[in-house]
Amino acid sequence: MSEPILMKGNEAIAEAAIRAGCRFFAGYPITPQNELPEYMSRRMPEVGGVFLQAESEVAAINMLYGASGAGARCLTSSSSPGISLKQEGISYMCGAELPAVIINIVRGGPGLGNIQPAQSDYFQATRGGGHGDYRTVVYGPASLQEMVELVMEAFDVADRYRNPVMVLGDGILGQMMEPVVFADDQVREPQPKPWATTGARGRERRVLSSIYLEPEDLDHHNWKLEAKYEQMRQKEARYELVQMEDAELCLVAYGTTARICRTALEKARSAGLKVGMIRPITLWPFPVKAFGEAGANLRAYLVVEMSTGQMVEDVRLAVNGARPVAFYGKTGGAVMLPQQVVDALQDLAAREGVGR
Amino acid sequence: MSEPILMKGNEAIAEAAIRAGCRFFAGYPITPQNELPEYMSRRMPEVGGVFLQAESEVAAINMLYGASGAGARCLTSSSSPGISLKQEGISYMCGAELPAVIINIVRGGPGLGNIQPAQSDYFQATRGGGHGDYRTVVYGPASLQEMVELVMEAFDVADRYRNPVMVLGDGILGQMMEPVVFADDQVREPQPKPWATTGARGRERRVLSSIYLEPEDLDHHNWKLEAKYEQMRQKEARYELVQMEDAELCLVAYGTTARICRTALEKARSAGLKVGMIRPITLWPFPVKAFGEAGANLRAYLVVEMSTGQMVEDVRLAVNGARPVAFYGKTGGAVMLPQQVVDALQDLAAREGVGR
Amino acid sequence: MKKIFARPRSLKDTLMHYCPGCTHGIAHRLIAEVMDELDIRERTVGVAPVGCSVFAYNYFDCDFQQAAHGRAPAVATGIKRVQPDCIVFAYQGDGDLASIGTAEIIHAAARRENITVIFINNAIYGMTGGQMAPTTLPGQATTTSPGGRDVENKGYPIRVSELMATLEGAAYVARVSLHNPAGIARARRAVLQAFRYQLEGKGFSLVEMVSTCPTNWGLSPLAALKWLEEHMLPAYPLGVFKDIQGGGQG
Amino acid sequence: MKKIFARPRSLKDTLMHYCPGCTHGIAHRLIAEVMDELDIRERTVGVAPVGCSVFAYNYFDCDFQQAAHGRAPAVATGIKRVQPDCIVFAYQGDGDLASIGTAEIIHAAARRENITVIFINNAIYGMTGGQMAPTTLPGQATTTSPGGRDVENKGYPIRVSELMATLEGAAYVARVSLHNPAGIARARRAVLQAFRYQLEGKGFSLVEMVSTCPTNWGLSPLAALKWLEEHMLPAYPLGVFKDIQGGGQG
Amino acid sequence: MPKVEFDEDRCKGCELCVAVCPVKIIHITERINRQGYRPVDVTDQEKCTACTLCARVCPDTVIEVYK
Amino acid sequence: MPKVEFDEDRCKGCELCVAVCPVKIIHITERINRQGYRPVDVTDQEKCTACTLCARVCPDTVIEVYK
Amino acid sequence: MKRAEVIMAGFGGQGVMAMGMLLAYAGMKEGRHVSWMPSYGPEMRGGTANCAVVVSEEPIASPLVTEPTAVIAMNLPSFDKFERRVVSQGVVVVNASLVHRPAVRNDIRVIWVPANAIALELGSDRVANMVALGAYVAASGVVEMESVVESLKGALPPHRHNLIPLNRQALDRGAACAR
Amino acid sequence: MKRAEVIMAGFGGQGVMAMGMLLAYAGMKEGRHVSWMPSYGPEMRGGTANCAVVVSEEPIASPLVTEPTAVIAMNLPSFDKFERRVVSQGVVVVNASLVHRPAVRNDIRVIWVPANAIALELGSDRVANMVALGAYVAASGVVEMESVVESLKGALPPHRHNLIPLNRQALDRGAACAR
Numbered sequence A, B: 001m002s003e004p005i006l007m008k009g010n011e012a013i014a015e016a017a018i019r020a021g022c023r024f025f026a027g028y029p030i031t032p033q034n035e036l037p038e039y040m041s042r043r044m045p046e047v048g049g050v051f052l053q054a055e056s057e058v059a060a061i062n063m064l065y066g067a068s069g070a071g072a073r074c075l076t077s078s079s080s081p082g083i084s085l086k087q088e089g090i091s092y093m094c095g096a097e098l099p100a101v102i103i104n105i106v107r108g109g110p111g112l113g114n115i116q117p118a119q120s121d122y123f124q125a126t127r128g129g130g131h132g133d134y135r136t137v138v139y140g141p142a143s144l145q146e147m148v149e150l151v152m153e154a155f156d157v158a159d160r161y162r163n164p165v166m167v168l169g170d171g172i173l174g175q176m177m178e179p180v181v182f183a184d185d186q187v188r189e190p191q192p193k194p195w196a197t198t199g200a201r202g203r204e205r206r207v208l209s210s211i212y213l214e215p216e217d218l219d220h221h222n223w224k225l226e227a228k229y230e231q232m233r234q235k236e237a238r239y240e241l242v243q244m245e246d247a248e249l250c251l252v253a254y255g256t257t258a259r260i261c262r263t264a265l266e267k268a269r270s271a272g273l274k275v276g277m278i279r280p281i282t283l284w285p286f287p288v289k290a291f292g293e294a295g296a297n298l299r300a301y302l303v304v305e306m307s308t309g310q311m312v313e314d315v316r317l318a319v320n321g322a323r324p325v326a327f328y329g330k331t332g333g334a335v336m337l338p339q340q341v342v343d344a345l346q347d348l349a350a351r352e353g354v355g356r
Numbered sequence C, D: 001m002k003k004i005f006a007r008p009r010s011l012k013d014t015l016m017h018y019c020p021g022c023t024h025g026i027a028h029r030l031i032a033e034v035m036d037e038l039d040i041r042e043r044t045v046g047v048a049p050v051g052c053s054v055f056a057y058n059y060f061d062c063d064f065q066q067a068a069h070g071r072a073p074a075v076a077t078g079i080k081r082v083q084p085d086c087i088v089f090a091y092q093g094d095g096d097l098a099s100i101g102t103a104e105i106i107h108a109a110a111r112r113e114n115i116t117v118i119f120i121n122n123a124i125y126g127m128t129g130g131q132m133a134p135t136t137l138p139g140q141a142t143t144t145s146p147g148g149r150d151v152e153n154k155g156y157p158i159r160v161s162e163l164m165a166t167l168e169g170a171a172y173v174a175r176v177s178l179h180n181p182a183g184i185a186r187a188r189r190a191v192l193q194a195f196r197y198q199l200e201g202k203g204f205s206l207v208e209m210v211s212t213c214p215t216n217w218g219l220s221p222l223a224a225l226k227w228l229e230e231h232m233l234p235a236y237p238l239g240v241f242k243d244i245q246g247g248g249q250g
Numbered sequence E, F: 001m002p003k004v005e006f007d008e009d010r011c012k013g014c015e016l017c018v019a020v021c022p023v024k025i026i027h028i029t030e031r032i033n034r035q036g037y038r039p040v041d042v043t044d045q046e047k048c049t050a051c052t053l054c055a056r057v058c059p060d061t062v063i064e065v066y067k
Numbered sequence G, H: 001m002k003r004a005e006v007i008m009a010g011f012g013g014q015g016v017m018a019m020g021m022l023l024a025y026a027g028m029k030e031g032r033h034v035s036w037m038p039s040y041g042p043e044m045r046g047g048t049a050n051c052a053v054v055v056s057e058e059p060i061a062s063p064l065v066t067e068p069t070a071v072i073a074m075n076l077p078s079f080d081k082f083e084r085r086v087v088s089q090g091v092v093v094v095n096a097s098l099v100h101r102p103a104v105r106n107d108i109r110v111i112w113v114p115a116n117a118i119a120l121e122l123g124s125d126r127v128a129n130m131v132a133l134g135a136y137v138a139a140s141g142v143v144e145m146e147s148v149v150e151s152l153k154g155a156l157p158p159h160r161h162n163l164i165p166l167n168r169q170a171l172d173r174g175a176a177c178a179r
């Protein structure tokens, strides 16, 4: 096993991508993810890859369209406002079935907002902020090590389904340093892409496009895509259960918030509350199954997000009325304290008569 | 009362906007909404308003930001890919609390897709395709007359809440002709806007911005916005109930699809099925209340959309597990036939044992 | 009996969907002829825009990508960087290139991207039914400038070749016209030069083709050619605006 | 005893957040002085960009809007069209104007939008920590061109004033520099001229100010001024590039 | 002997070739082709000089020229 | 009598004024101001010619000049 | 007449859109519910164009017409495409000037109208659409011919009102074919 | 030592980020769980900068430090801001060269270190941060001083390894203040 290295989250993502065979990066500066393109600008030339600072986020995602179509494993990264600008491009990539990995180091919104950590782009990521029926797998890692592993996996998943994959971080995950290990066996080699436009030398020409003029054709295309998305729902959903065996209250949180909730969970348990946690690792497909496994003791859910409440809808859809679902959130970089989560748990316990 | 006029949907929207006091339009050509800017290019000069063909959808939405901030009632229109490009701008307008009306004459997606009618931008419209916690009221009219009335109302609602409002049409509503009546008393006058940047003549200067550098400030701003959105949830939700009194099966559909479902409903009733319909008129806030009013006979819902299933999530959230929710959809301009909806109803009836 | 003029190999048999007399078809053929001449069909990747030529990929017998509106230069950049041995060209209309795609074309040139762009300037948005383009002439009536383009309110045409020629990264920028056989012959030479430069790694090349849109100009194909000659050519002078191997406005 | 140099009325008292020696502060003061001189503070609406000057609205004592990154010219257009009697100016950095906002600035000028743009060319992205800008000089090291800007791969600087001067709708385009008192005096005159043209309805005006970013250049404020003079001025020659009242490159 | 051949079903009757032919032998027909257009044809094949001008202006690669 | 006044708490110690003063009377101090910078000050006020150059180069409008 | 659902189709330039609008206008004038829905998009370029008109006593649920009660086919591709869609006992007006094959179905009423020939006789190719419309209106009785003529006033700009007599003639000649 | 949660703060340019990273490196070298989290953004411009370091035997849930066990305050604004946040019985290392007010709280251990003065004595203003870090490491015992010195090798690029002795001296001089 390799040595742990102390790395910034943004740099760890970049290194993970390169080890996953990524050889094309295009992006546009934006805080709090700048270390990622900066790292790429140094590393890509070393591995014979391409680093491009695009003129805008719009250009960057469309460069990815071209590069992915030409067969490269490719990455772009940005933060909230920049990701909004990529929505048309993401929709095009889904339509033309082009793989890519897209990193969103989420910051406070809406508008210019601020550059502090947030989770308020959940809807955009999981519902598709662009037009049309499309989906992307969305990972929500909670540590740098997990981020490294999921970024590497993201490239495989993207290629497997010929579809973009998104990784949601936040200012904390992007900026913090933590030891990470790059296991040598994690190195991936891109598979052949018999659809890439590489010049029609001795073969039929290839066309990549998302236009289907005839309604019947586009309808057919959409249901074909939907079948792919259904495959993802079946196969790609991931989550972690924490102390759920005897839990009466269940926290639901992802990413940085899940870390805070873990501390809160310990505190609450010390205070006598039987609390567990479901930590979605994929935000889409949402790990609905995790909620089906809830024990008989479970009385209610508390969803904690750095937003005014977005994932809470997916939890309600997963729970489907079986138990109450409460919400606690902070926004705009105002990260909640573990104690505030404990207080919210205690309120919920009181409301639901838990522990009485 | 005024005479009915036979008008194209796109032109009816434009005329309604002008009668609602809209004096600024910026947009970029895209099918199937081109008649709207074209009409504006003729009409705006007549009423002393501004028509601008922007260099892009991005520029158009940002022109609205400026114009709205300068106090005008303003409109932009586009279709799916163009609306994706406006997402950053919409997020900014919500953040800076600037009113405007945004028309999306939805077409088939994802990507370039085609120019046929679709409803696959529902998530984008109702969940906010841009970044951050924000919401816009979204209307889903089903006839040209209703479209005219809702567009006029949209300007009032936008000003009232200082927030953009969206109207979702589709290729059919945009392209079809139907008689519309412009009642004289529908004419609206914009109210004074004591926040508009009009030059600080003899008053304190005014600043419009969406940046809140301090987490506490942005958190506060977001909860202030959320309170506004909660007001909208309380006051702006609208829907129509069709033959719900004795219904055993309930169709849920909006816009063009609701028209098709109305025909299907008649057919199904002739065939002996007790079918009703909930027609959401606001897609956000979603008319949750309508589902609470369901009669005791009701057995199941069938959501019908020109998409692979988006509003169905809102229905499931509203129903909250109380009854089964089924889905039938067509995409990419492949508009469903009334008979196909009847078939889907019959399948559902069989599955749920209705009418046996 | 020898065939002295034949359909180029690089063009497919497919019927083109363009309106009668639309010069898009001529532009396509010229590109295909040059692909034949340079024997690069098997290593060429084209990028189709959004505009009437959105289906260009149906007509060329080479690999193709269809790009989002205005983004063809960014897409071409992605392809070229990943496949530097491929010959990559983008085909764009004036709405696509000079309006929504302004940033992408300028930065592709500034970046010295080793690609070729064929730019069809027909002074209008053809595909969407005749709206004003950045290249629409002063006074020209379109569906969004019904009284004729009024420069006070709607501004002046953008001269793309002149603009692009200010960029150091551009190796070759030429404006040609498709209104008669002599113009078409010159256009062919410009396309050949542009692709040659790419083959030689000289950097960005752009050929602006002054073109017609009979349908949205509301003219017969022949009247459209005449209108082009009489109105477009004075506003859009032909010539080579940039050539890193010497030469210039000419 | 008479005060012969005072803080302009149009500037607020607030401390500015700029780094020590950053020329953004000088540019602000010049604009405020011109607002005072023309007595337009009460009818001026400024547009702040995204960049280090995002908080410009905190420093000017007039109405302001904060625009999305690169879109200030579009926002200014919206304001000016609705309030034609207001004097509207946008303040933009080189990332904002020459990269992401390329289309907006070119089209505002082409449209002959009667607004004024102050363009701060400091050859770098200041706000985000020193990445390469479209105006970064060949060989200049930045956090995304760590080995120095290599023109083969990263292209050439864009000369904004030269580019804008090709547009018919631009009434006045000048490049000035803030590196010494004489330069600052000339800069002030250019700003005055630009606002005058707007007052007279002459159309679009732009003043490019060659500026420093000591922090991200990794130089002391004084060394930065020297670097500006030695490296930026040869690449960005000063002068008036467009003046519809005669005059030109000079 | 010079000869022009028209792939009639490709023709859209735009008459660009008609205008450009130096010997004026191309004319529009009364027929309606598969695409719904009235295609052109030559009257006096023998007058053709094989100058290829018609083929060079034709937007739809209808014409091939032999010599 | 010419005079320059420094609003010390605005000063960021960038020394642009120091370099530009023709009579070299501005110098950086050892004090640390509210902002955390070491502000400048004048030594020989009487040598000031009220040329205003210092004020014109100061990015932070620290300086006012009297005559 | 309870409800008419008509599809009108032809080459671009044959005036099928205008024909449909005129019928919708006439229906509106008579106080009926009407809708008009065009096919739109790139296929208009050279290819066929069509529109669907519904005239009904009751509010119109869907403006789309999938089972037309009548079809006006101005050229062969339109006849090919829509003949099979029309309901049993429905009416199909066919432009005999451009369509030379017989009908396939025998459960429909086919009215052969040499629309272009008649229009040329009247002096203008452009009123072929009015000839066909006249035939349909006469055959179906969906609206009064007078309403159609009245609607021309609204549909044509004032400086074109001199064309109304010509259009009326065309309508009448078409009507004659339907008898 | 179970868990240290340290905030280090000062003006931009005082090397507080590097100081934090070094502590995290040292913790990692000793096989502990560590995290380092910077404040970031425009406030770095001229204003104060700070970072939070956690060194723990157990996996670190949140890298954010809201109740620091120790604070290193390199200037007055940092002391003002963080003195009140430190836990009772916590350690506060104060740069006595720049902070001249006494501590307000008396339930904490305050270590006064004239970091800039000592650094200047050692010949370089730039190692003031190492002086402060030395004091903290000695006072807290959170890691061995040797681990910090070892970490310098990893943290400094090879061509700067000649600076290690100077840094070590600085650490030691700081440590001396804590005794």
Ligand SMILES: Cc1ncc(C[n+]2csc(CCOP(=O)(O)OP(=O)(O)O)c2C)c(N)n1
Pocket: B028, B029, B030, B031, B057, B081, B082, B085, C050, C051, C052, C053, C069, C092, C093, C094, C095, C096, C097, C120, C122, C124, C125, C126, C127, C128, C133, C213
């Ligand atoms: C984002 C986006 N905006 C707008 C459109 C609609 N659209 C399609 S083609 C086109 C312009 C076509 O004009 P041009 O580029 O000049 O090409 P032409 O058809 O004239 O050859 C537009 C605006 C689109 N498809 N996507």
Ligand SMILES: Cc1ncc(C[n+]2csc(CCOP(=O)(O)OP(=O)(O)O)c2C)c(N)n1
Pocket: A028, A029, A030, A031, A057, A081, A082, A085, D050, D051, D052, D053, D069, D092, D093, D094, D095, D096, D097, D120, D122, D124, D125, D126, D127, D128, D133, D213
């Ligand atoms: C859509 C979007 N992309 C990127 C950013 C991040 N960003 C903020 S400022 C800036 C560039 C600043 O550079 P410049 O315009 O040159 O201004 P300066 O700070 O140098 O004055 C960038 C890329 C953003 N806020 N929004």
Ligand code: SF4
Pocket: C017, C018, C019, C021, C022, C023, C024, C052, C122, C126, C127, C212, C213, C214, C215, C216, G045
């Ligand atoms: S609309 Fe114009 S540009 Fe498009 S195919 Fe027709 S003639 Fe050509």
Ligand code: SF4
Pocket: D017, D018, D019, D021, D022, D023, D024, D052, D122, D126, D127, D212, D213, D214, D215, D216, H045
């Ligand atoms: S980072 Fe550069 S441009 Fe920004 S304030 Fe500092 S010196 Fe000025």
Ligand code: SF4
Pocket: E004, E020, E021, E022, E023, E024, E025, E026, E042, E047, E048, E049, E050, E051, E052, E053, E054, E055, E065
């Ligand atoms: S080749 Fe020349 S002469 Fe022969 S038909 Fe064509 S244009 Fe006429």
Ligand code: SF4
Pocket: C021, E006, E010, E011, E012, E013, E014, E015, E016, E017, E018, E039, E040, E057, E058, E059, E060, E061, E062, E063
């Ligand atoms: S130029 Fe070509 S398409 Fe046009 S009429 Fe002649 S042969 Fe037919």
Ligand code: SF4
Pocket: F004, F020, F021, F022, F023, F024, F025, F026, F042, F047, F048, F049, F050, F051, F052, F053, F054, F055, F065
């Ligand atoms: S006014 Fe002139 S002489 Fe006086 S201090 Fe300033 S620069 Fe020096």
Ligand code: SF4
Pocket: D021, F006, F010, F011, F012, F013, F014, F015, F016, F017, F018, F039, F040, F057, F058, F059, F060, F061, F062, F063
């Ligand atoms: S120029 Fe201004 S800020 Fe800079 S040192 Fe002088 S007074 Fe201080």
Ligand SMILES: [Mg+2]
Pocket: C093, C094, C095, C120, C121, C122, C123, C124, C125, C126, C133
């Ligand atoms: Mg065009």
Ligand SMILES: [Mg+2]
Pocket: D093, D094, D095, D120, D121, D122, D123, D124, D125, D126, D133
């Ligand atoms: Mg800059």
